[in-house]
Amino acid sequence: MDKKAQQQQQLEAEVRKGPWTMEEDLILINYIANHGEGVWNSLAKSAGLKRTGKSCRLRWLNYLRPDVRRGNITPEEQLLIMELHAKWGNRWSKIAKHLPGRTDNEIKNFWRTRIQKHMKQADQQNFSTGQSSNSEHIMWNNDNQASSSHLTCGAPHQDHAMDNYSPPTYTANMDMTTTALPPPSFPADQTNENMWNMEDFWSVHLLNND
DNA sequence: AAATTGTGCAACCGCGGATAC
DNA sequence: GGTATCCGCGGTTGCACAATT
Numbered sequence: 001m002d003k004k005a006q007q008q009q010q011l012e013a014e015v016r017k018g019p020w021t022m023e024e025d026l027i028l029i030n031y032i033a034n035h036g037e038g039v040w041n042s043l044a045k046s047a048g049l050k051r052t053g054k055s056c057r058l059r060w061l062n063y064l065r066p067d068v069r070r071g072n073i074t075p076e077e078q079l080l081i082m083e084l085h086a087k088w089g090n091r092w093s094k095i096a097k098h099l100p101g102r103t104d105n106e107i108k109n110f111w112r113t114r115i116q117k118h119m120k121q122a123d124q125q126n127f128s129t130g131q132s133s134n135s136e137h138i139m140w141n142n143d144n145q146a147s148s149s150h151l152t153c154g155a156p157h158q159d160h161a162m163d164n165y166s167p168p169t170y171t172a173n174m175d176m177t178t179t180a181l182p183p184p185s186f187p188a189d190q191t192n193e194n195m196w197n198m199e200d201f202w203s204v205h206l207l208n209n210d
Numbered sequence: 211a212a213a214t215t216g217t218g219c220a221a222c223c224g225c226g227g228a229t230a231c
Numbered sequence: 232g233g234t235a236t237c238c239g240c241g242g243t244t245g246c247a248c249a250a251t252t
Contacts, residue, residue, distance in 0.1 A: 018222090038238095039237085052222095053237075093239075093240060105220075110218095113218055
């Protein structure tokens with residue numbers, strides 16, 4: 001092995017991977033507060049983080065940014081995501097731009113874990129019953145919302161509310177005014193209670209005038 | 211109460227485009 | 232014009248926690 005390869009290997013060995021620690025978060029936040037974001041590779045080095053620029057960028061954009069909205073996707077956002085996905089497909093970053101505070105990663109995860117799951121279930125049921133899907137309004141519960149929420153739109157059970165969902169037609173009958181939507185709510189603090197909260201951090205941060 | 215299975219989400223990986231040299 | 236490097240995006244994985252058996 002030549003010297004260059006050795007150096008490269010050493011460099012790679014120094015790079016940290018996996019979950020971010022609170023300490024790393026604080027370093028990144030402080031650095032960006034003082035120097036601004038961007039130029040991620042040099043940022044990672046200058047800040048003294050043993051992370052790749054990519055990793056820093058991802059952590060900042062998806063989690064640490066002060067305007068990141070955490071908590072359940074609202075029914076309004078669900079509709080918007082479906083509408084935009086029908087238009088653009090898996091262009092998550094493009095879709096995320098239309099949902100203030102939401103990240104492409106969050107939307108992508110939401111799509112894959114909720115919507116795709118319901119689509120699969122619907123497909124399976126349609127296949128077995130030969131039923132055609134012609135649902136007028138598409139709405140379902142937030143699965144991870146506190147139990148017994150009442151967000152359904154005439155669907156008997158939250159897990160089946162999407163059963164008639166059919167991708168090619170879902171934009172056709174999106175009636176934002178007549179769909180019985182619940183009042184918007186942003187239960188940002190209902191989850192991850194055991195984790196340190198970014199709002200806590202930012203309030204402390206502001207208090208310290210950093 | 212313990213074991214197993216399912217779910218949600220943070221983070222990594224690989225690729226392609228843009229830019230610098 | 233060719234090559235190297237950086238950045239951003241979309242796909243995928245791994246893990247922690249919840250739900251179920």
